[in-house]
Amino acid sequence: MAPTPPFTDEHEQLRASARGFIERELTPHAQQWEEEQWFPDEVFGKLAGQGLLGLKYPTEYGGQGGDYLHEAVLIEELARIGSGGTAAGIGAHVNIATPPIWKFGTEEQKQRYLAPAIRGEKIGALGITEPEAGSDVAALRTRAERTDGGWMVNGEKTYITNGLRAHFIVTAVKTTAEGGHHGISFLIIDRGEGVSSSKLHKLGWHASDTATISFEDVFVGDENLLGGLHEGFALIMANFQWERLAMALGAVGAMQIAWERTVAFARERRAFGRSLSGHQAIGHKLVDLATSAYTCRCVTYDALRRFVAGEEPVREVTMAKLLTQRACFELMDACLQIHGGAGYMREYWVERAARDARLGPIGGGSDEIMREILARSYGF
Amino acid sequence: MAATAESVQKPDFQANRKHFIFTDEHEQLRESIRNFALKELAPHAEEWEETTFPDSVFRRMGELGFLGLDKPEAYGGQGGDYYTSLVLAEEITNANSGGLAMGVAVQTDMAMPPILAFGTEEQKRQWAEPAIKGQKILCLGITEPDAGSDVSGIKTRAVRDGEDYVINGSKTYITNGHRADVIVLVTKTDPDAGYDGFTLFLVPMDAPGVIREKKLEKLGMHASDTALLAFQDVRVPDSAVLGQVGKGFYHIMWELQGERLIGAAGCVAGAQKCFDRTLQYAHERKAFGREIGKFQVIRHKFAEMATKIESARQMVYVTAWRFNNGEYPVREISMAKLHAARIACEVADECIQIHGGAGYMREYGVERVWRDMRLNRIGAGTDEIMLDVIGRSYGL
Numbered sequence: 052m053a054p055t056p057p058f059t060d061e062h063e064q065l066r067a068s069a070r071g072f073i074e075r076e077l078t079p080h081a082q083q084w085e086e087e088q089w090f091p092d093e094v095f096g097k098l099a100g101q102g103l104l105g106l107k108y109p110t111e112y113g114g115q116g117g118d119y120l121h122e123a124v125l126i127e128e129l130a131r132i133g134s135g136g137t138a139a140g141i142g143a144h145v146n147i148a149t150p151p152i153w154k155f156g157t158e159e160q161k162q163r164y165l166a167p168a169i170r171g172e173k174i175g176a177l178g179i180t181e182p183e184a185g186s187d188v189a190a191l192r193t194r195a196e197r198t199d200g201g202w203m204v205n206g207e208k209t210y211i212t213n214g215l216r217a218h219f220i221v222t223a224v225k226t227t228a229e230g231g232h233h234g235i236s237f238l239i240i241d242r243g244e245g246v247s248s249s250k251l252h253k254l255g256w257h258a259s260d261t262a263t264i265s266f267e268d269v270f271v272g273d274e275n276l277l278g279g280l281h282e283g284f285a286l287i288m289a290n291f292q293w294e295r296l297a298m299a300l301g302a303v304g305a306m307q308i309a310w311e312r313t314v315a316f317a318r319e320r321r322a323f324g325r326s327l328s329g330h331q332a333i334g335h336k337l338v339d340l341a342t343s344a345y346t347c348r349c350v351t352y353d354a355l356r357r358f359v360a361g362e363e364p365v366r367e368v369t370m371a372k373l374l375t376q377r378a379c380f381e382l383m384d385a386c387l388q389i390h391g392g393a394g395y396m397r398e399y400w401v402e403r404a405a406r407d408a409r410l411g412p413i414g415g416g417s418d419e420i421m422r423e424i425l426a427r428s429y430g431f
Numbered sequence: 432m433a434a435t436a437e438s439v440q441k442p443d444f445q446a447n448r449k450h451f452i453f454t455d456e457h458e459q460l461r462e463s464i465r466n467f468a469l470k471e472l473a474p475h476a477e478e479w480e481e482t483t484f485p486d487s488v489f490r491r492m493g494e495l496g497f498l499g500l501d502k503p504e505a506y507g508g509q510g511g512d513y514y515t516s517l518v519l520a521e522e523i524t525n526a527n528s529g530g531l532a533m534g535v536a537v538q539t540d541m542a543m544p545p546i547l548a549f550g551t552e553e554q555k556r557q558w559a560e561p562a563i564k565g566q567k568i569l570c571l572g573i574t575e576p577d578a579g580s581d582v583s584g585i586k587t588r589a590v591r592d593g594e595d596y597v598i599n600g601s602k603t604y605i606t607n608g609h610r611a612d613v614i615v616l617v618t619k620t621d622p623d624a625g626y627d628g629f630t631l632f633l634v635p636m637d638a639p640g641v642i643r644e645k646k647l648e649k650l651g652m653h654a655s656d657t658a659l660l661a662f663q664d665v666r667v668p669d670s671a672v673l674g675q676v677g678k679g680f681y682h683i684m685w686e687l688q689g690e691r692l693i694g695a696a697g698c699v700a701g702a703q704k705c706f707d708r709t710l711q712y713a714h715e716r717k718a719f720g721r722e723i724g725k726f727q728v729i730r731h732k733f734a735e736m737a738t739k740i741e742s743a744r745q746m747v748y749v750t751a752w753r754f755n756n757g758e759y760p761v762r763e764i765s766m767a768k769l770h771a772a773r774i775a776c777e778v779a780d781e782c783i784q785i786h787g788g789a790g791y792m793r794e795y796g797v798e799r800v801w802r803d804m805r806l807n808r809i810g811a812g813t814d815e816i817m818l819d820v821i822g823r824s825y826g827l
Contacts, residue, residue, distance in 0.1 A: 052758060055749055056451065314825065334827045335818040342766040342821065349745035350738075356451065370738040425737055426730030429710055431722075 214262025493565020608658025
């Protein structure tokens with residue numbers, strides 16, 4: 052069968068090689084990293100060695116000069132690690148921390164942050180959410196006060212992926228006392244004096260280091276203002292679309308691998324004299340899951356195609372995010388059910404996959420926020 | 432990808448976002464079918480629920496070229512690609528009559544494709560050509576009182592007798608069965624040959640022994656006529672065999688693929704139409720001092736419905752793309768059919784809920800959509816059969 056648009060044979064070649072690398076170098080360690088609640092920083096270096104941290108970035112910064120479609124292939128394949136936390140840490144670096152620098156940064160900022168990030172030498176994080184401001188970004192409180200030659204930052208960010216290990220944090224700050232959406236700017240903050248992180252413990256995504264980051268009188272030079280002053284909201288909104296697409300792609304990849312593994316299990320496992328999959332209730336459940344996975348793929352690929360074509364398809368991306376995150380969790384839960392008692396055990400992959408998938412309907416804008424965006428798009 | 436502050440904060444949701452499978456020509460065709468359906472069909476939809484739609488609809492659509500959009504020019508068709516047929520399935524929903532859409536689809540996408548694919552030159556001239564003009568009406572006979580999804584249980588027999596075949600049996604749930612001039616009939620010619628024992632025939636409906644038994648009353652699709660048919664010693668010549676003797680089962684399985692995909696497209700378009708109408712209602716209807724659409728629980732219902740519809744639409748389009756490219760994506764077609772039929776029923780039900788009491792009343796038309804849509808989870812292969820087909824494709 053021909054690759055599904057917008058992908059072409061070229062992308063399928065990349066897929067095959069990325070998959071090979073991931074299954075060889077990363078997947079075997081997933082269990083260990085989950086237990087250690089940490090994957091090593093060297094993972095970034097290994098990925099960089101394969102050119103996988105800069106697929107969509109221009110060659111002058113060490114990227115591969117590809118586009119979002121190449122990146123999309125990687126995101127789907129990262130699901131094959133079998134560790135949502137590891138995929139999340141890589142994804143946070145590639146899909147949410149570095150794109151604003153690429154899109155809004157100065158040449159100097161790109162040389163200083165994007166290029167080493169693509170080489171896997173500097174690890175990035177994006178800091179938007181705060182203890183008192185999640186989806187409602189107008190409520191941000193982290194303040195950047197004007198000072199000689201730069202800014203003095205005070206405040207706290209939370210639920211930050213790569214929050215412990217990140218060398219730099221692309222941080223949303225308030226640069227006016229009031230103004231809601233209009234008083235937000237972005238600063239690239241290096242880890243250093245006044246920056247402290249504390250690890251958070253989570254339902255899933257165990258291998259990723261999610262942290263609360265405090266900023267106490269952190270000085271940030273003028274040269275680290277990213278994008279226009281007070282124009283941070285546009286930066287947030289611009290990246291949301293790609294972040295959400297990336298989540299949708301991640302779900303598509305995760306659903307595919309979970310389905311494959313569960314079918315293999317259901318074929319092998321015997322009950323009442325035949326394979327589990329030979330029972331109609333299980334067979335039909337597996338087919339429902341395949342249909343759901345295919346539905347998610349179709350919706351996501353269409354939104355992706357439109358995004359790459361420059362249509363700014365907010366509605367389509369929002370739908371893809373809403374549909375895929377819940378469908379992915381439901382699929383994982385069903386896979387767990389098909390595994391029975393084994394599904395509940397940590398030695399099988401599926402309880403982890405279910406826990407990891409549960410973040411989808413919350414992260415990157417909750418399901419409720421997605422529905423609000425869609426309702427607004429229909430004039431409500 | 433130049434993101435500006437303005438464009439990311441004020442996205443244009445009304446942008447015309449044609450899907451990549453469609454060209455401007457398809458959009459023009461879409462426009463003209465829509466106008467036709469709105470002007471010439473929709474005003475009569477209510478009346479046709481009582482009387483069934485008249486045969487003149489076929490003649491008019493034939494005149495306009497809508498019955499042969501993707502059919503060869505040699506037989507009077509327009510020679511378009513598969514997508515033109517998809518456009519018809521989508522836009523005919525503007526007739527506001529599920530029964531009419533089904534009657535037309537039987538003509539264009541169920542009975543006609545096997546004639547064009549497997550028929551002799553003479554059969555194509557005799558039946559397909561006038562059918563494309565709307566002068567002859569076609570129907571398709573698969574289901575029997577004792578054999579539905581389990582096609583292998585078909586009992587209608589065609590027995591060789593000299594130069595002829597003699598057919599005995601009965602067929603039921605036959606759309607267009609009362610008005611049709613000819614039936615594409617699935618029979619068993621060799622009871623011992625399993626799947627290789629079926630043969631298709633083109634049987635003129637005025638042949639002696641063809642009995643239109645009764646008009647069947649239904650939950651929905653009231654504008655279509657649905658027949659129970661009996662065949663008593665119906666004698667047809669050799670030349671009535673459609674396709675190869677013994678290959679009827681495979682011919683019909685092929686036919687079902689196109690039928691299912693077109694059905695799925697109709698589900699998506701019908702659900703979208705119901706959504707649009709309900710959206711308008713939610714803007715107009717006030718409760719507790721504001722539009723009901725402004726209540727968060729109602730807003731979110733729209734978001735959910737829109738997402739479901741979009742998901743089915745993308746499945747249909749990408750599957751149609753494969754189909755049009757010459758792939759034979761049985762698994763994906765089955766998935767699209769299964770998913771589209773399910774979401775169409777869910778959307779229709781939610782639309783009734785949003786309409787409240789009005790939704791339950793005939794005058795708003797939503798209850799009719801609900802009744803019409805319900806067939807899609809049964810017709811052309813039930814949900815359960817789709818699940819079986821897809822499962823088999825994975826070796827399950």
